[in-house]
Amino acid sequence: MRTDPTIPKYNIVAKFFHWISVLLLIIQIPLGFYLVDLDFSDFRIKVENIHVLVGIVIFYITLIRILFRLILPRPEDPIEGFSGQMFIARVNHFLLYLSLILVTSSGILKKLFNGESLNFLFFKLKMKTDFDKADLMYEMHVYFNYVLIGLVSLHILAALFHVFVLKDNVIKRIL
Secondary structure (H helix, E strand, C coil): CCCCCCCCCCCHHHHHHHHHHHHHHHHHHHHHHHHHCCCCCHHHHHHHHHHHHHHHHHHHHHHHHHHHHHHCCCCCCCCCCCCCHHHHHHHHHHHHHHHHHHHHHHHHHHHHHCCCCEECCCCEECCCCCHHHHHHHHHHHHHHHHHHHHHHHHHHHHHHHHHHHHCCCHHHHCC
């Protein structure tokens, strides 16, 4: 463990985007599971439109987070755990970002290949209909969601491990 009592913290921008992402994923993931079981109706279309809008917002937030991660320095590593601990943390963070991009992109492409136009807040996009590609994108969307859920679970379990087992105050970096 670090010998000095201060834990290097993430800047306010990183904290803001982290917690907005958490909030949106808490809404988005259950909404997606709920959506799968709905029969086709006007209500389903409304729920799906909300799901798509939240997904596009998550896509943009993830891009912004990646940009800020590349531009702004990370706080120094807070602990000196076993030799691979920070490596595992970095790999998990990378895979979290990647899975967020893959989940949102596959969902967007599924809608576009279904012949629907999407409003990306700043512009509208429509592509040529290709139902085979739409089906493939849907399958990828489902698969990437399960990967994302696994990575988020690992991230949460690691945070809980630091709080309750190691008691090293690492969680204060993001609070």
